[in-house]
Amino acid sequence: MRTQLSAVFSWGYFVAIYSFIFLPVAVLVLFSFQDGRLPIPPFNGVTFKWYAEVFADSKLMSALGNSLTVASLSSVVACVLGFCAAYGLARYRLPGTAFQRVLLTAPMTVSYLIIALGLLVVFNWTGVRLSLWTVGIGHVVINLPLCFAIIYASMGDHQKNIERAARDLGANNFQVMVLITAPMLMPSILAAFFLSLTFSWDEFIIAFLLSRFDVTLPVEIWSLLRSGLNPKTNAIGSLVFLISTVLLVVLELFIFRGRGKNDS
């Protein structure tokens, strides 16, 4: 009886919290189909008109493109820089390794607002024009520590021996890095890449402060919010949710689950 009661209570709690977690998203997606001017109850019926409006909105579409470009380019740069630094610090003996590790991961402990403000001040001072490039620079700053930490953590000694073997067989340094080390570390490199991608894709404050005319999607959505509640905002939000969910499912199925199997 008591165990039954506690089971009922547990599942009740479980369902309650999950409802709380899903409530806003459910409302968001439902009212993106609202046949009316306002995304609030009562629900008048299904229409795809707001999605059509989103696709017809050239500003939103170019912001979407900008976001994809900035996210993928900045993630590639962050991954390459992070991988090289991890390789250098894990495979060679350098003076002050501990200090370098602290320096490389330091941006992780500082809030995005402060990183953005610092860059803004310097760009203003040096006369660098704000653009998607400056946003990209900011995004590399926040993602580089992450990429470095993830890839560095997965560099073990057992890979060192394989690298030595490759060197004995006549591979030069560059070949070892590209043909041996990088493929062996591919799961963590991909994990770092996709994490950076999602962080950059969703990042607002740096993109907001460091861009001027061309903006990324979160900034464009932000300016949509000024018009108040609007089913169009629901539609673009639902689309972003769909894209991210697909990305998450792909990641889960092909990368993280696969890695879990290799470990066990």
Add this chain to the structure above:
Amino acid sequence: MNSTSLEKSETRKAWFFVAPALIWTVAFFVVPFAFMAMVSLASRVSRQIVFTWDLDNYINFFSKSYLLKGLFVSLEITLYVTLISVLLAYPLAWIIADRVPRRWQRTALILAILPFWTSYVVRSYSWLLVLSSNGVINNTLLEIGLISEPLQMASTTTATVLGFVHFFVMLLTLSIYSNLIQLSPNYKHAAADLGANSFQTFWHVILPLTLPGIMVGAFLTFVLCIGDYITPQILGGNNELVLPQIIMLQLGRRADIPTAAALSIILMAVVTLAYILCLRWLKMERT
């Protein structure tokens, strides 16, 4: 073979690998930060930054009540959010670790983080749909006759707290779950053998063992919550501004970069203080 020259060339190669990342971090993180610290000691004179090298901006912070209040509002919200999130997340993490069958646990966790993959801005906006005066909650309550006037829920500090809690419950659930799942079931058996009931087992055995997970999650919550601008800006309205909102206000309308820089430094000092306290506590736990 000359070993020192070999070593030298090896060191040079290593620098070649590490240098780009280091240069990037110094150029776009350390230098801007140092420059911002310098600017915080300057003043704004008719839209120009003049280096006066004084502590005026910091003195202003402590003497102007609307600036200082921002910090207190920030701390208050962050404290509430952290506390409520821990209290809500712990039972959930426990249920997932203990009640949900092993092979479904991963799925349950992924489901829990799924809503957070909408854009951050959109997530706060969707709470607006729920909380606004003609939103889902008010509409439902009016419909069933529980209230006769719409409740003011959007544009309040409560809405900000709710929006934050929604996000951090997920984060804390993950962090506490990963801690719970590592505990050996032997602890529970041993406690039961020694005559503890399930509450005693939880209070004296499980909870102390999961405190590190709680602390790490709570610290992350603190840092992310106190530095956030979007959630309070969208959900909180203009009554009780948090520190990041005040910083953005200095940047936007007033173009007062020195004050914004000083406020940022103060914000960072608060986070650093929390970090040191958290580290201290973790060390004390271990010894």
